[in-house]
Amino acid sequence: MTALLEARDIWFTYDSRNYTLRGVSMEIQAGKIYMVFGRSGAGKTTLLKILKGILKPLKGLVLFKGQPTTSSETAKMAYSSIGYIPQGFGIVSNISVIDNVLVGALSRVPLLHSLLGQFPREELERAEEVLEIMGLSPLKSQKVSQLSGGQRQRVAVARAMMQKPLVILADEFVSQLDPLTATEVLDVFRSLADQRKIAIVITSHDVHLASKYADQVLVLRNGEFRLKMNGGSFSESDLITAMKDETP
Amino acid sequence: MKLRIVILVLFVLSLWQVGFFDPSRIAKVQNIGPFLAEMLPPDLTIMPLILTSIYESIVMAFAGTLMGSALALILAVFSSRLLAPTPVKAVFRTILALIRTIPAILWALFFVVVAGFGPFAGVLALTFYTTGYLGKLFYEAFDSVSSEVLEAVRGVGASRLQQLRYAILPESANYILSQLLFIFEYNVRASSIVGLVGAGGVGYLILALTHSLRYSSLLTTILVLLAFVLAIDLASSKIRAKYFT
Numbered sequence: 118m119t120a121l122l123e124a125r126d127i128w129f130t131y132d133s134r135n136y137t138l139r140g141v142s143m144e145i146q147a148g149k150i151y152m153v154f155g156r157s158g159a160g161k162t163t164l165l166k167i168l169k170g171i172l173k174p175l176k177g178l179v180l181f182k183g184q185p186t187t188s189s190e191t192a193k194m195a196y197s198s199i200g201y202i203p204q205g206f207g208i209v210s211n212i213s214v215i216d217n218v219l220v221g222a223l224s225r226v227p228l229l230h231s232l233l234g235q236f237p238r239e240e241l242e243r244a245e246e247v248l249e250i251m252g253l254s255p256l257k258s259q260k261v262s263q264l265s266g267g268q269r270q271r272v273a274v275a276r277a278m279m280q281k282p283l284v285i286l287a288d289e290f291v292s293q294l295d296p297l298t299a300t301e302v303l304d305v306f307r308s309l310a311d312q313r314k315i316a317i318v319i320t321s322h323d324v325h326l327a328s329k330y331a332d333q334v335l336v337l338r339n340g341e342f343r344l345k346m347n348g349g350s351f352s353e354s355d356l357i358t359a360m361k362d363e364t365p
Numbered sequence: 366m367k368l369r370i371v372i373l374v375l376f377v378l379s380l381w382q383v384g385f386f387d388p389s390r391i392a393k394v395q396n397i398g399p400f401l402a403e404m405l406p407p408d409l410t411i412m413p414l415i416l417t418s419i420y421e422s423i424v425m426a427f428a429g430t431l432m433g434s435a436l437a438l439i440l441a442v443f444s445s446r447l448l449a450p451t452p453v454k455a456v457f458r459t460i461l462a463l464i465r466t467i468p469a470i471l472w473a474l475f476f477v478v479v480a481g482f483g484p485f486a487g488v489l490a491l492t493f494y495t496t497g498y499l500g501k502l503f504y505e506a507f508d509s510v511s512s513e514v515l516e517a518v519r520g521v522g523a524s525r526l527q528q529l530r531y532a533i534l535p536e537s538a539n540y541i542l543s544q545l546l547f548i549f550e551y552n553v554r555a556s557s558i559v560g561l562v563g564a565g566g567v568g569y570l571i572l573a574l575t576h577s578l579r580y581s582s583l584l585t586t587i588l589v590l591l592a593f594v595l596a597i598d599l600a601s602s603k604i605r606a607k608y609f610t
Binding site: 169171196197199200201202203204205206207208209210211212216220221222223224228231232273276279280 | 511
């Protein structure tokens with residue numbers, strides 16, 4: 118089966134001396150949750166930025182639905198089909214919750230209408246629906262700056278969902294949450310994967326929730342995948358060992 | 366130690382150069398007494414004229430601040446590294462630097478020549494000064510918006526104008542409003558300076574009173590102006606501290 122998104126032998130460096138990623142490959146299938154673990158500096162954020170198309174690999178290919186993103190048409194299609202949630206969530210703190218969610222629809226709204234804040238009715242209805250799913254409806258008119266960390270994170274997920282993505286990439290997503298909120302947000306991801314067939318890639322350094330939610334776990338160390346295992350076939354200690362392992 | 370002596374010598378030399386040790390000038394200091402005596406008591410009969418002139422100055426400051434900030438916002442968009450290509454950014458930053466180089470009083474002289482005496486020239490002078498000053502602050506505010514917020518908004522496929530509307534402006538809004546209040550406060554003071562060259566407002570009144578040697582009226586004008594400036598400073602700093610920090 119053709120992967121929805123694929124990284125093939127990706128090499129990347131920021132300073133042309135030390136490689137952040139060294140020949141990394143992974144396949145992302147629809148409806149699956151992938152959890153990428155690794156210590157700080159292992160290359161997790163860089164990998165997500167390359168999958169999203171924010172960074173270009175030095176060597177290797179990213180393929181979207183089997184087509185390389187080196188073609189500008191495929192790159193554009195991939196870019197608009199991939200929702201990206203950065204570490205700090207990247208939400209605009211000085212506007213309301215619903216305006217942040219509507220940002221996810223900007224590529225579909227005519228420029229002038231969007232600049233005047235006029236969104237088509239179907240987009241407004243979709244935003245209401247997404248807010249309902251994320252449990253944010255009572256907060257929709259509040260400024261994001263007044264929300265808690267967990268609520269902000271839900272806003273970031275709602276914005277990504279508003280984009281109608283095929284893939285959501287979430288950087289260090291659960292690490293900053295208390296265990297209960299992390300479980301609630303991952304439950305939402307699970308249902309998005311199961312019901313809407315959205316592929317989800319989450320990076321983290323916290324291994325505790327992997328066994329419950331991940332369909333595949335990957336451990337990145339020094340820019341290389343040291344472990345790839347399917348859900349249920351690994352233990353937390355396998356992940357910790359792979360993250361720590363000093364053998365080449 | 367040697368450096369301190371050198372600085373002291375340079376300081377004394379500079380005072381000497383500008384006439385601080387000239388006995389004929391020192392003798393003139395005694396004029397302060399009669400001058401102050403002529404100022405007292407303050408002339409309260411001129412109050413209606415003073416209030417009208419201060420009102421004109423505040424209106425000039427308000428209009429100059431709003432027109433200048435609108436122009437500054439447009440120029441800042443073209444000067445921001447996040448929104449404009451490098452050559453465009455370079456051209457607009459140069460334009461802003463040129464506008465900023467000229468002080469408000471020179472703009473006032475220019476517009477008095479072009480548009481004649483009165484508050485119209487004053488408003489144009491304050492508009493240009495405000496544009497130069499705020500334009501730089503605005504593009505710096507735009508450029509310091511969090512790269513994560515921008516990456517996320519770009520990541521949904523937003524165009525540059527949409528990024529400006531939904532990420533850059535909201536994220537810089539508090540800073541922009543705070544600077545608007547600050548420049549309004551500054552423009553109220555500056556409007557009395559530009560008036561000195563004939564560009565309307567209370568400065569024009571101060572100029573007229575000085576030329577006609579009406580020092581007691583001048584003292585009243587300066588005291589009332591001081592009270593207004595302090596009140597606006599206080600209100601502005603309280604609003605900024607409460608809403609924009």
